[in-house]
Amino acid sequence: MSPAARRALRTACLAAALVATGQAVALEAARISFAELYASVGILGLTFSNKVQGLAGKPVAMRGYMAPPLKPEADFFVMTKEPVSLCPFCQSDADWPADIVVVYLQKGTTLTSNLDPIEVVGTLEVGSRTDARTGFVSLLRIVEAQLRRL
């Protein structure tokens, strides 16, 4: 496939994803916000809220901001409470804030700007997982996700 064709296909998939993530899908998924993720935030770790534990494995919709992709080969992105350029401690991968959600998108979705707020709809996964390709460790993920800009 030529680069142009690949680009065209990607654009088409993105358009489809944007349509699919409309109001109807968002209504089926339970809304959850960054503020609702943790029951406690302590020096020796965070504890997940009852809401997070109850929604594990279920469809959720969550709003946040897309951090710049970690590495070109990554097939996920990090969603943050605030735009990552507004977070002074996010300059290297050692410096992520504690409250992040890793999003694995449905195949064929492309990523662009990291300034606009986004909404992600997908299945919530709870528990430690190390990304095979990048070694990035995450505790909360939204997988098979679709995304739209707000």
Add this chain to the structure above:
Amino acid sequence: MCCALSLVTAGEAATIYPIHRATILAGSLFDLKVEFDGVVQPEKVRVTINGAEYSQALGKTATFVEKEKGVDKSALILRDVSISTPGVYIVTASDGVTTNTISWEVYGTPGPRQARNVILFVGDGFSVAHRTAARILSKGISEGKYNGMLAMDEMPHMALVGTSGVDSVITDSANSMSAYTTGHKSSVNALGVYADRTPDTLDDPKVETITSLVKRKLRMAVGVVTNTEVEDATPAGMVAHTRRRSDYDVIVEQFYQSGVDVLMGGGSASFLPKSVPGSRRKDDQDFIAKFRQAGYSLATTDKEMREAAADPATQKLLGLFHPGNLDTVLDRKFLKKGTVEQFPNQPDLVDEVKAALSVLSRNPNGFVLMVESGLIDKQAHNLDWERAVMDTIMLDNAVAAAKAWAAPRNDTLILVTADHSHGLAIVGTVDDAAKGELMRDKIGVYADAGYPNYPQANAEGYPENLEVSRRLAVFFNNFPDYYETFRPKLDGPFVPAVQSPEKVYVANEKYKSAPGAMLRTGILPRDASQGVHTGEDVILTATGPGSERVMGFMNNTDVFRVMVEALAAGN
């Protein structure tokens, strides 16, 4: 002598670590590495020290690596060697075709031990303007004379310190701290190593830290106290050996292995196994548990820290008060901004120092304590000078506490310095009552500046109001695009620039609507999000036994020498 020594016969000669003109404490450990500029035959390699085969001079044989990983060139590596006799050492390395000749100075510490204890205060990025502004805000000034002096001013010895590293005139906190703690220059981002050419960040030739040295040779206690993450470059410099300062997981492990007696600050996220929510580790090691098993008392709040320090049984103390950096004193004590609401029990640096002194002084062999006021730098990067100056006052309060502790003893060397500068200056005052349409027209310069009208400082030396009608006008000489508001940022630390979709940093629109805000077009590369370190000398003041060696201009590596000479650590 030094300049005539580099003899290159043909092509590129080998690179030798420690580098030319290295000053090495007699008996301190270092790694010798020779990097050849190509694949060479081992039988043709010859490395000599003062004419003798290196293996004879150092008592060990090096490992020859035919092709270094990621480089495909040959190298010779010899770990953990030392030289016990002071003098000039001429080192040559030849591959049979080209030869490089360099020299080292090995110095002893001939005098008797003068100091039982050493306390090194580092204001990260602490520049002359911070010091002057702290004196104005904390002590007051009228008719040209200050109404009081800072504790760090009232020290009998003073020097200018040069901060540049091996690779650059501009330093970062890693290699500048490394110079203080090892006596060797290093490179940007590197700690306790000479930065070699291989991509592996943990194989670079090491030099011994003061922590290792005083524990190994003098059985002293060591304390590391900061208000940043303990893995951050300045505290890490006390123990770490890595080419990359962001190797936080490794640095925590190196702290653990160092046997450091008191370790306090933020950065708990790198102590938790990756399975714990809030962890930043990439492995399952639980360093909270490991430190506890090794006999450390754990404190996560101000109160726990005081209780642990007061307990005479406490010999080792781990204090972690924040998953990341602690908040500035302006946010903690006055504004309750930043993350203070989430983490309300953070200790003040002064109380950390008092607790550290209680625990460390239980070691009969004395101690070395490093105290960092680390947010001076973080806020200077943000162009938030008020927060940086308030944290400078906090540094001075910590110095005052240490001086008061040491005064009746006369056995403690106290040094107060910075690791590098920031580009800020006091230009005059901003007078809201001055005539003028634009805020810049309200800047008083020369006679029009007069004096600011901050309220008299409180009992701790802090003015309780920074947004007075005639305040200091402080500006930075390097910056990204940003909105100058001419006012303190009372709603939280300043974020001058944000990244645009084109991946360049642009002025943060959040401040555009501040009354009188003015766009300043940046003069830094557009990928710079903040102000940067600058290359000017920093000030070192010192008191106590051994402080008489502080004078004139000194390299940052000489500060290590002042400490080890006072401790006679080379004997």
